[in-house]
Amino acid sequence: MPAPNLLNRYTRPMEGWWRRNPFYLWYMLREASCVFIIAYALVLLCGLYRLSQGEAAFNGWLAALATPRSIAFHGITAMMVLYHAWTWFKVMPKTLPFIHIGGKRMPDAAIVTSGLAAAVVLSALLFVLVWSGRS
Amino acid sequence: MTTTRIIEIECQRFNPQTDSEPHFQSYQVPFSEEMSVLQGLQYIKDHLDGSLTFRWSCRMAICGSCGSMVNGVPQLSCHTFLRDYFPDKVRIEPLNHFPVLRDLAIDQTDFLAKLESVKPYLIPDTEKTPAQGTYLQTPQQMDEYYQYSECINCLLCYAACPQYGLNKEFTGPAALALLHRYNADSRDAGSAERMEVINGENGVWGCTLVSYCSEVCPKGVDPARAINQNKINSTKDYFLRFLQPRGGK
Secondary structure (H helix, E strand, C coil): CCCCCCCCCECCCCCCHHHCCHHHHHHHHHHHHHHHHHHHHHHHHHHHHHHHCCHHHHHHHHHHHCCHHHHHHHHHHHHHHHHHHHHHHHCHHHHCCCCEECCEECCHHHHHHHHHHHHHHHHHHHHHHHHHCCC | CCCCEEEEEEEEECCCCCCCCCEEEEEEEEECCCCEHHHHHHHHHHHHCCCCCCCCCCCCCCCCCCEEEECCEEEEHHHCEHHHCCCCCEEEECCCCCCEEECCEECCHHHHHHHHHCCCCCCCCCCCCHHHCCCCCCHHHHHCCHHHHHCCCCCHHHHHCHHHHHCCCCCCHHHHHHHHHHHCCCCCCCHHHHHHHHHCCCCHHHCCCCCHHHHHCCCCCCHHHHHHHHHHHHHHHHHHHHHCHHHHC
8 A cells, every 4th residue: 555645735726816705806996996096197197288289189188078988987987096095094004103192002993084084174175276266 | 591503514625645636525513502613613523523634722712723714714713603604504614825734724834934034032132131130111112012912823814815825935914913023022122133024025015905814813913014014114224224324234
């Protein structure tokens, strides 16, 4: 009888690992949301370039933004940006050293909440500023 | 009064002498309200199938031996209760990302080497003799590392970490959290010696902040936090060498 192979090991392959657990799916969505943010930045950059080419070119860019396809893109991108921002603040405590206030450690939930609150307030402020500056 | 119900426990089986791939085997296990998944496994071993192999010791989430995948989630089987799964079945697999030795027992040799590489012990600046007294520390200094010292090496975080699954060279959550546990200790002066592990290709930069490790940790260690603290330290270490004479040494 041959000697049993006790060194035989089984390691589960990693194929499709991100589909195995919803936590990984949300993580992949977080990573993928960057692509939409880059695309949005490129669209804005394109607008800046068209502006440098004169009024007609810029109006052409504005007209392109009003197409259903562009509106759909901006709708999806807005959702992706919101999700990305949410995940960004959710992991913020993990990137910070412990913060002590009055001898007590600031709870993670307080860090997340203050980050989110700051983002909401600043975004609203920016929105009001831009909106009131319209001619 | 405890009522007894029957739950289906499906275990991954693998015999290195006869199998090239694992398969699943189902058992009908009577259980009461207070029975853990580990007790379910022990019932199988005692009454249904003595050949089922799994590790366990303390039964109270201290020893870190009984980690396994319970319905796809890394869990201490002593810390997980059958009642929470009933009437559905419970599927138990060995911890992800580790080579399986037999049934639910994994080979943790790789982790032990990584743990050793981070020098998980105090390296004081100057050694004191017992006559010179103890190393003093304030409660706030202790708070800086205490949660990281709670690690029980159960390896749930490695089973949760896809970066470790994809690259076995990655130092991984628990070892890096323990590295930070000593670096953050005011009595320790070994940070410079551990910097090589932090900065290396498979150090903290191998982490992409999936943060599932912190989610599954049964002791609230938050390894993702320990790792990401050291991304800051690693960046500082990299840039300061340009500003300081003799490379900041």
